[in-house]
Amino acid sequence: MTTIIGCGGWSKRKNTFSAATSFLNATRAYLDPRFEPAKIRAFFIHPNFARQGIGRAILDRCELDAGSQGFNSLELMSTLPGVQFYRGVRLRRDGSDFFTTPA
Secondary structure, three states: OOOOOOOOOEOOEEOOOOOOOHHOOOOOOEEOOOOOOOEEEOOOOOOHHOOOOOHHHHHHHHHHHHOOOOOEEEEOOHHHHHHHHHHOOEEEEEEEEEOOOOO
């Protein structure tokens, strides 16, 4: 049996969320990396593998890949449990609801 220990990613689509039921109606518009940040998507880490650097590795890969597509900033939405993780990986809070990568 295979165990998925972590997943997550980034997107260049304008939609922050797109449920499967609304996928066909979702805009297919892409972000402009010159003016808009890439979107970090949900990260999930298996509890047995928490605090072992998996989330950090996924985020590092997202930053690398988004940068290769011309993005110089990232944006995300997080649940409260994710706030501690994002603070720990050098993201800073920008306003009351946003974290951005440091300049």
